[in-house]
Amino acid sequence: MRVDTAQLLKRFYFCERLLAVNCAAWIPAVASLEIKTGLARILWECAEVAHALRNRVFELRFPSRLLEENKEDFALIELFAGVKDSPSAAGFLASVGRVLLPAVQNAYGAYLDASDDIADGPTHRFLSLALSEKAAQIRAFEQWAEAELARHPESRPSTETWTRAVGQRLSRIGDVGLGPMPIVDVAGPLPGAKAHHIPDKPARDERFWPCRFYWPDVVDPSFPYGEGLQLQLRSAISHLNEVWAIEAGAASLSTFAEVLPWDWIHDAARWTYDESRHCRMGYERLMAWGLEPGEIPLGTYIYESASGQDPIYRLGMLYFFETKNIRHKLTRAQLFHSYGDVLSEHDMDFDWADETIHASYGKHWLAELLTIRGNDLAAVDQIRKRCGELVQGCVSTATADEIANLKGVANSLVAKASRGSRSEECADN
Numbered sequence: 001m002r003v004d005t006a007q008l009l010k011r012f013y014f015c016e017r018l019l020a021v022n023c024a025a026w027i028p029a030v031a032s033l034e035i036k037t038g039l040a041r042i043l044w045e046c047a048e049v050a051h052a053l054r055n056r057v058f059e060l061r062f063p064s065r066l067l068e069e070n071k072e073d074f075a076l077i078e079l080f081a082g083v084k085d086s087p088s089a090a091g092f093l094a095s096v097g098r099v100l101l102p103a104v105q106n107a108y109g110a111y112l113d114a115s116d117d118i119a120d121g122p123t124h125r126f127l128s129l130a131l132s133e134k135a136a137q138i139r140a141f142e143q144w145a146e147a148e149l150a151r152h153p154e155s156r157p158s159t160e161t162w163t164r165a166v167g168q169r170l171s172r173i174g175d176v177g178l179g180p181m182p183i184v185d186v187a188g189p190l191p192g193a194k195a196h197h198i199p200d201k202p203a204r205d206e207r208f209w210p211c212r213f214y215w216p217d218v219v220d221p222s223f224p225y226g227e228g229l230q231l232q233l234r235s236a237i238s239h240l241n242e243v244w245a246i247e248a249g250a251a252s253l254s255t256f257a258e259v260l261p262w263d264w265i266h267d268a269a270r271w272t273y274d275e276s277r278h279c280r281m282g283y284e285r286l287m288a289w290g291l292e293p294g295e296i297p298l299g300t301y302i303y304e305s306a307s308g309q310d311p312i313y314r315l316g317m318l319y320f321f322e323t324k325n326i327r328h329k330l331t332r333a334q335l336f337h338s339y340g341d342v343l344s345e346h347d348m349d350f351d352w353a354d355e356t357i358h359a360s361y362g363k364h365w366l367a368e369l370l371t372i373r374g375n376d377l378a379a380v381d382q383i384r385k386r387c388g389e390l391v392q393g394c395v396s397t398a399t400a401d402e403i404a405n406l407k408g409v410a411n412s413l414v415a416k417a418s419r420g421s422r423s424e425e426c427a428d429n
C-alpha cells in the first residue's frame with residue numbers, strides 16, 4: 001500500500017544518504033588514487049538514488065511533505081551513520097562492501113519483486129538502476145578493501161572484528177529488508193569504533209612523486225606556464241592535481257551534511273564526482289603519453305592551506321580556485337585545438353562546462369552557510385580573499401630545496417615529453 005511503500009522508500013533514502021556522506025568523509029584519508037576517485041563516483045551514485053527516493057516519498061505524500069526519520073528505523077540509521085567511525089580505511093571499505101551494500105542490494109531486489117510495477121512504476125525505474133549499481137559498488141569495495149589490507153596488513157585483525165560487529169548489529173536490528181524493524185535496545189557506538197575526523201594532511205598515492213607544490217610556477221612566478229607541449233603537460237598535471245578538489249568537496253560535503261539542507265549533499269556529491277573526473281582526465285592523459293607515475297608530482301598545498309581553519313575555508317578554497325581559473329579554460333581549449341591535440345581540447349572543454357556549474361555551487365552554498373551562521377552575505381568575498389591569503393601564506397613556506405627538487409622533476413618531465421613527441425613526429429613522417 002502507498003503508506004507502506006513511502007515508509008520503506010524513506011528508510012532506503014536514509015541508507016543512501018549516509019552511504020554518500022560516509023564515502024565523502026573517508027576520501028581525504030584514502031591514499032590510492034583509484035579508490036579516492038572511485039569513492040567519489042559511488043557517493044554521487046548514492047546521492048542520485050537518495051534524491052530520487054526523496055522525491056518519490058514526497059510524491060506519495062507520506063504523511064506530509066516532511067521527511068523525518070521513521071522512529072522504528074532509528075537503530076538502522078544509527079548503524080549506517082556509525083560506520084563512519086570505522087577503525088581504518090580498510091575497516092570502512094570492508095564493512096560497507098561486505099555488510100551495508102549487500103543489505104541494501106537485497107532490500108532493493110526484494111522490493112522490486114514484491115511491489116507493483118504499474119502502480120509504483122516510477123520507483124521501479126530508478127530502483128532497478130540502483131540495484132545494478134549496487135552490484136558494481138560491492139565488487140569495487142571488495143577489491144578496494146583487499147588492496148587496502150595488502151597495503152596495511154596490520155589492520156587485518158581490527159578490520160575482521162569490525163566488519164563482524166557491523167554484521168552482527170545489522171542482524172540484531174532486523175536488516176535493511178522490507179519488514180518492520182523490531183524494537184531492540186542496541187544503541188551506542190559499535191565496539192572498536194574510532195571517532196572520525198577529517199585529516200589535516202590528505203593521504204597521497206605512493207606511486208606518484210610526493211610533494212606539496214606540484215609545479216614550479218606555483219612557487220616561482222618566473223617559471224613559464226609554457227605553450228605548446230609544455231602547456232599540454234602543465235594542463236594535464238593541473239587536472240591530475242585536482243585531487244585536492246575531490247578532497248575539499250568530499251570533506252565539505254561531510255562536514256556540512258547536518259548543517260545545510262539535503263540539496264547541499266546532492267550538489268556537493270556531483271561537485272566531488274566532477275572533480276574526480278577532472279583528476280582522471282589528467283591521469284589518463286599523462287599515462288597515454290607514456291609517463292611513469294613516479295616522475296609525476298602530486299601535491300597537497302591547496303588542501304593543506306585550509307587545514308586548521310574554520311571548515312568554511314575548505315569550501316571557500318573550491319570557490320576561490322573555480323572563479324580564479326575559469327577564464328583561462330576556453331582559451332586553452334582553443335589553443336589545444338590549434339595544436340591538433342584533440343584529447344586535451346576535449347578534456348578542457350568538458351571541464352569548462354563543469355566548472356561553470358561549480359562556481360554557482362560555491363557562491364550559493366557559501367551564502368547559505370553564512371545566512372545560517374547569521375553573517376552578512378558580503379562575507380562571501382571576504383572568504384574568497386582570505387583563501388587567497390591562506391594559499392599565499394602556504395606558498396611562502398616553500399623551501400629552497402623543495403623548489404630546486406620540484407624544478408628538477410618538472411624539467412625532466414618536460415624533456416621526456418618532448419622526446420616522446422619528437423619520436424611520435426618521426427613515426428608520423
Ligand SMILES: [Fe+2]
Pocket residue numbers: 242245274275278351355
Ligand atoms: Fe575541476
Ligand SMILES: [Fe+2]
Pocket residue numbers: 245275322354355358
Ligand atoms: Fe570544479
